[in-house]
Amino acid sequence: MTAHSPKPADHQTSARPKLDAARVDRQRPLVQPWPQAGSIGTTLLGPIGSGDGIYVTDEAGRKLMDGPAGMWCVNVGHRRAELADAMRDQAMALSYSSPWYTTSAPSLQLAERLAAHAPGDLDHVFFTTGGSSAVETALRFMQFSNNVRGRPEKKIIVSRQGAYHGSTYLSASLNGRPRDLNWMDSLSDKVVMLSCPNPFQRPSGMDEAQFADFLVDEFRQVIERVGAENIGAHVAEPIMASGGVIVPPAGYVKRMFELCRANDILYIADEVVTAFGRLGHVFASKDVFGIEPDMITFAKGVTSGYFPLGGVMISARLLEELRRSNHPEAMFAHGLTYSSHPIGCAVALKNLDILEDGLLEHARAISPYFQKSLKTLEELPLVGEVRGMGLMACVDCVADKVNRNPLALDVEVGKRIDAHCQERGLLVRPLINMCVISPPLIITEPEIDRMTEILSASIRQTMDDLTRDGLWNG
Incomplete structure (x- = not known):
């Protein structure tokens, strides 16, 4: 033992x-x-x-x-006894409260601590029940934001071959692994797939630097063909996990992010796997790859699997844009019964303690x-x-x-x-x-x-x- x-x-x-x-x-x-x-x-x-x-x-x-x-x-x-104790203690204090009309102390505390770890102005978090619902939330928020801002056509999502982003309808529509969508419906008319950034399978005669150029140029051509005014977001795992732990060429992630920023396309970093220590940091986007995304999705390691919890870190700029819009009555009609679950948030707080204490x-x-x-x-x-x-x-x-x-x-x-x-x-x-x-x-x-x-x-x-x-x- x-x-x-x-x-x-x-x-x-x-x-x-x-x-x-x-x-x-x-x-x-x-x-x-x-x-x-x-x-x-x-x-x-x-x-x-x-x-x-x-x-x-x-x-x-x-x-x-x-x-x-x-x-x-x-x-x-x-x-881990600490996590088991956190679950029991929170359940005995408050087992559940509805996120529609109440707030629990663990959810507030966890939001503050995650905002302190998140890069840039990712100062806000919407809690979900896992990775699929986190990606689904990020995509629905993108759609809602563009509707409110009078850009209903800006909904195309750019994903990649080999990607895995979840099992809910929108998140699964982004999956690019072999056989994932063979027998399943998807929102195919709203998704554009780029090449998998796998250096091991790059075209013959191409070194890694040239491969990176090829990948970035491919994205640039998609933007020119589809139109930046029609592309709402690029969703990308920093390392493609279930696609085979694909580590992209040096500089690729940052260059893709810069293309998004230059063309008013939201960059959503799917850190469901890479966050909470898998790459040695709470979030890897800035510390490992040098970027400050518009949104970061997370789950898995946030509670070390002891309780279902996920979430989306959201840029303060995006919320400010909504507050300045001409539609103050517009409602983001999206929520989950177990969003901000007090037990899950209590476990995540103790999990963060363990990670920060040397792990x-x-x-x-x-x-x-x-x-x-x-x-x-x-x-x-x-x-x-x-x-x-x-x-x-x-x-x-x-x-x-x-x-x-x-x-x-x-x-x-x-x-x-x-x-x-x-x-x-x-x-x-x-x-x-x-x-x-x-x-x-x-x-x-x-x-x-x-x-x-x-x-x-x-x-x-x-x-x-x-x-x-x-x-x-x-």
Whole structure:
């Protein structure tokens, strides 16, 4: 057990409900995210029973390193007594109050602290329930603002291939990952997709500086073709997380931001993953990439996954423009029952305490070791590239290192690696031919070494599997 997480009392352990395997086999009552039509309502993902520090334990009692930190979110680690206490104390004081006609002290305090951390004039926050609703809120605010200001045509949203911004209607319309929208409706007539800023897959004969020029020129041409008067916002993750931890070319983020600012296009930085320590700072936009966006969306690490909470940091300038408009009666008719939830905000305040009390510094200090250790996996023939920044990384597997071709014959290679990793004590997040790693920020150098050892052995075993099955010849 870790020092921060005392062992639960015996009565607490014995009271934890166990899955009734026979009943689950018959009914499969839980429908989990992203099911396929042919198996919907019949599948059950691996049950997890408990967590502690950087580890989780499955129902069979197997202890596993939580390589993805849940879903990029368990930044301070599992079983933090401080966060559990914050939830209980707030629930006993005030479990809920409606954000329509009341305000809770935790929401006010959290708003003040986030505004102090946010770059530029991002002095205001609208709280949501997670990342999708945060992006949805930012987009609806853009639409509302342009309506109020007499620019109803300024609604086009610019996104990128490989992007992931959420599962609600507007946010999902921006997704550019393979297969995300194949069978789902979207607001396609209001979205323009730019190229993915992945240097590993850049055109042949182009260096990274030229690739950056190409990407920025592409955006400039879109603005000229579509018209700046019709483009409301560019939404971008500083690092494209679920797209494969895409770290863009040097200078790209700032140049894209400057194009937006020059053409009166809102720049919305989607920091749902990169905020709250993943890159070593509360917000990464200015500290890492040198920009002060018009809005920043966040979620995940704001509570380290202990309670559903998200939000949008909004520029004071945008609110001032609304107050100066000719439509003081215009209402931003958007809200969520659980917006500004007092328990979520109380947890986020305590989570910030932990981050500010040395964990951000630890994340910045250990990140180079994390990246260097995982980079050694590039020695394996199956691994095309290991890329990342801070405490997020991706192992990208390819069939042909010279031509950088993904494994066309085995799109499930990531799942194969994950299965072998689990046998050895590590969870990773498989994404087709890639494996994503984003551990809790409390990880240590020996734990990073062990993680790398497991990944190396599991990739080698996967190479043997692919060779045996005739899917790869090395």
